[in-house]
Amino acid sequence: MVGQPLELFAIVLGIAITAVGSPFQASVGIGLALLVVPLLAMIDQSFIPERMLLASVNLTVMTAYRVRKAIDVAALFSSLRRFERRALEPPLSTAA
Numbered sequence: 001m002v003g004q005p006l007e008l009f010a011i012v013l014g015i016a017i018t019a020v021g022s023p024f025q026a027s028v029g030i031g032l033a034l035l036v037v038p039l040l041a042m043i044d045q046s047f048i049p050e051r052m053l054l055a056s057v058n059l060t061v062m063t064a065y066r067v068r069k070a071i072d073v074a075a076l077f078s079s080l081r082r083f084e085r086r087a088l089e090p091p092l093s094t095a096a
Helices: 008-027 030-043 052-066 071-090
Strands: none
Touching: 008 030, 008 052, 030 071
């Protein structure tokens, strides 16, 4: 389990489950979170969350590359600038 080395069978099974869930995630958007993560958690708790986050980032980058011509770059940078401004603003005071 957690903290111990993974067995080869658990690694291969985890890769197979992720490979089956990835096309669902790429096409529908709900493959990894709803299908893959619960199954991986049943195999070994150490599969989640770090390994799934890395797989999700990888899948997102590959999907963005596949549809790169459809990405509205101006809107993307506009939303990133708004996100940056909000992230750098001081938090609102909750004192009455």
